[in-house]
Amino acid sequence: MTETLRGCWELLRMSWRQHPAKLILALLLKTAEAAALPLAAPALGALTDAAVAREPAAAARAAATAAVLAMAALTLGHFAHVAYFELGEQNLLAKDRELIELVTGSAGLAHQERPEYADRMQVLRQELRRTGSSSMEALLSALGTAVAVTITAVLLARLNPWLLLLPLAAVPPLLLGRAAEARLARARESAAQVSRQAQHLFDLAIDPEAGKELRVGDLSAEIRTRHAGLWRDGTSILFSAEVRAAALRVAGQAVFAVGFGAATLLVVREAAAGRRTIGDAVLVIALAAQVNQQVAVAVSLLRELQRVARTLADFRWMRAVYAGQAPPPPDAAVPDRIRHGIRLRDVSFEYPWTGRPTLDGVDLFLPAGATVAVVGENGAGKTTLVKLLCRFYEPTRGRVELDGVDVVRFPLEDWRARTSAAFQDFLRPEFTARTVVGVGDLPLADSTDAVTAALHRAGTQDVVDNLEHGLDTALGASLPDGRQLSGGQWQKLALGRGMMRTAPLLLVLDEPTAALDAEAEFELFQGYAANAARVAEQTGGITVLVSHRFSTVRMADLIIVLADGRVAEVGSHDDLIARGGPYAELYQLQAAGYR
Numbered sequence: 001m002t003e004t005l006r007g008c009w010e011l012l013r014m015s016w017r018q019h020p021a022k023l024i025l026a027l028l029l030k031t032a033e034a035a036a037l038p039l040a041a042p043a044l045g046a047l048t049d050a051a052v053a054r055e056p057a058a059a060a061r062a063a064a065t066a067a068v069l070a071m072a073a074l075t076l077g078h079f080a081h082v083a084y085f086e087l088g089e090q091n092l093l094a095k096d097r098e099l100i101e102l103v104t105g106s107a108g109l110a111h112q113e114r115p116e117y118a119d120r121m122q123v124l125r126q127e128l129r130r131t132g133s134s135s136m137e138a139l140l141s142a143l144g145t146a147v148a149v150t151i152t153a154v155l156l157a158r159l160n161p162w163l164l165l166l167p168l169a170a171v172p173p174l175l176l177g178r179a180a181e182a183r184l185a186r187a188r189e190s191a192a193q194v195s196r197q198a199q200h201l202f203d204l205a206i207d208p209e210a211g212k213e214l215r216v217g218d219l220s221a222e223i224r225t226r227h228a229g230l231w232r233d234g235t236s237i238l239f240s241a242e243v244r245a246a247a248l249r250v251a252g253q254a255v256f257a258v259g260f261g262a263a264t265l266l267v268v269r270e271a272a273a274g275r276r277t278i279g280d281a282v283l284v285i286a287l288a289a290q291v292n293q294q295v296a297v298a299v300s301l302l303r304e305l306q307r308v309a310r311t312l313a314d315f316r317w318m319r320a321v322y323a324g325q326a327p328p329p330p331d332a333a334v335p336d337r338i339r340h341g342i343r344l345r346d347v348s349f350e351y352p353w354t355g356r357p358t359l360d361g362v363d364l365f366l367p368a369g370a371t372v373a374v375v376g377e378n379g380a381g382k383t384t385l386v387k388l389l390c391r392f393y394e395p396t397r398g399r400v401e402l403d404g405v406d407v408v409r410f411p412l413e414d415w416r417a418r419t420s421a422a423f424q425d426f427l428r429p430e431f432t433a434r435t436v437v438g439v440g441d442l443p444l445a446d447s448t449d450a451v452t453a454a455l456h457r458a459g460t461q462d463v464v465d466n467l468e469h470g471l472d473t474a475l476g477a478s479l480p481d482g483r484q485l486s487g488g489q490w491q492k493l494a495l496g497r498g499m500m501r502t503a504p505l506l507l508v509l510d511e512p513t514a515a516l517d518a519e520a521e522f523e524l525f526q527g528y529a530a531n532a533a534r535v536a537e538q539t540g541g542i543t544v545l546v547s548h549r550f551s552t553v554r555m556a557d558l559i560i561v562l563a564d565g566r567v568a569e570v571g572s573h574d575d576l577i578a579r580g581g582p583y584a585e586l587y588q589l590q591a592a593g594y595r
């Protein structure tokens with residue numbers, strides 16, 4: 001209950017911040033709407049008594065009052081909706097923005113990659129969409145219902161205090177409703193994991209890129225079967241929880257039904273004995289019927305508010321998680337240039353949810369100005385190494401030092417501002433080509449000169465040359481007349497994006513050319529090597545390149561061979577070939593493939 005009240009309070013405060021006048025108007029209209037119906041009951045009672053006493057003037061007045069109140073009950077809600085609808089939408093937008101800020105603003109990637117966070121995030125996203133403006137409706141209706149219940153209770157108590165037990169009969173449905181909601185929430189969380197998998201398969205099935213491979217491998221039927229299976233599993237978890245929750249709610253309503261029967265009997269007997277008027281009996285029957293409805297509404301509103309409160313509580317949980325991920329306060333400035341290099345000292349790293357190290361006791365020195373290639377089999381830990389350099393994660397043990405200073409001591413945003421990167425799983429933001437590239441250095445995002453220069457440095461200007469409106473061409477299906485690009489073309493733009501910053505201390509290229517052919521990759525890297533040499537002269541910047549293509553790798557000043565999260569070999573191409581170790585073996589193997 002405390003969580004629900006806290007959620008309601010938070011919602012009111014949020015709406016107050018959006019537009020106080022609209023909130024007050026909506027509150028007044030919703031309260032008047034809710035009060036109108038119970039107030040119509042005494043008017044009906046008076047109408048009955050006036051009719052029995054054959055007093056047409058009094059009967060007409062009572063009928064007019066009842067009609068006005070009925071009209072208010074039927075119409076005021078619509079006016080209130082106009083006032084609170086916008087508040088609900090603005091609240092939703094505020095929460096969407098906060099969610100994006102939380103997810104993208106935190107230092108690391110753990111919250112996006114960790115499975116249980118992903119599940120909770122999935123529930124949060126679904127609930128946000130669902131509750132949107134309906135959360136405001138629930139809150140205002142709940143306040144209105146509270147007013148209606150109070151009026152009803154006062155009117156009943158004036159006739160016979162025993163009748164007050166009628167609203168009390170509403171307590172069991174409320175408690176049982178709450179138990180039902182808790183059960184449903186648990187089921188939703190367990191179903192979220194299954195539906196996340198099902199959603200992934202669905203996305204895969206309709207993804208135009210995946211379409212080719214799905215057809216070639218004749219995988220479509222398999223995906224449909226698996227998707228349907230997962231969907232059934234998720235539905236069956238939710239179904240059994242819904243059945244149990246419904247049973248709890250029905251039990252609660254049954255208790256109320258007994259109370260309603262007793263109240264009606266009590267007043268009808270008093271009217272028959274002449275202690276009450278017929279109008280009083282009509283009033284009680286009208287009110288008792290409303291109490292029934294009030295309880296049903298209160299229970300469903302409470303359910304809705306509990307759901308809203310849970311969503312808001314999830315937000316608080318997420319804020320706390322992310323606050324816990326904040327790096328320690330910085331106490332060193334990122335230098336203008338690297339004098340010696342980056343040293344990894346006994347670095348180990350374990351993804352917190354896996355229970356086994358991905359990198360284990362890595363000692364490395366990346367000299368200032370060097371181009372460093374990282375090679376190794378799939379899963380050897382290359383990308384993880386790069387993630388540590390970019391500070392998406394902190395090492396579990398050991399340190400990454402730049403000229404002897406632990407990089408965690410630098411302000412994270414300053415470190416990121418001096419890092420450029422292009423990844424294999426690159427972003428495909430649907431904007432104009434200029435912005436797609438320009439966002440690699442936000443202050444220059446709209447600068448044609450900066451974007452063109454970046455594409456030249458990346459050696460990928462040809463993509464834009466072939467676009468009808470050059471840098472002004474809209475890209476992607478979400479934009480009107482948006483051009484569809486191939487995977488390789490998107491990747492070339494991502495490479496340009498990675499080149500936007502002109503003086504990075506660290507340039508990371510994590511298989512950014514996987515969608516290009518070996519020859520194109522070779523040419524691009526020749527350009528990079530020249531560019532890296534220029535950057536190195538200015539800043540001592542280090543280029544780290546992850547690639548499976550040895551024809552490219554051999555250009556690097558230093559080659560690191562990783563195997564099972566450990567450094568297997570380090571040296572120049574010539575050193576490693578002369579040593580005849582794993583690198584030489586893999587190199588000969590690939591070279592033979594090209595002969």
Ligand SMILES: Nc1ncnc2c1ncn2[C@@H]1O[C@H](COP(=O)(O)OP(=O)(O)OP(=O)(O)O)[C@@H](O)[C@H]1O
Nearest residue numbers: 113351354358376377378379380381382383384385
């Ligand atoms: N987000 C993650 N959560 C849990 N384990 C992960 C995560 N990312 C990577 N791993 C595991 O860490 C190991 C190293 O992965 P990493 O991506 O660093 O390898 P890689 O050498 O870059 O591989 P590839 O050549 O296939 O890109 C793998 O066993 C992988 O399963």
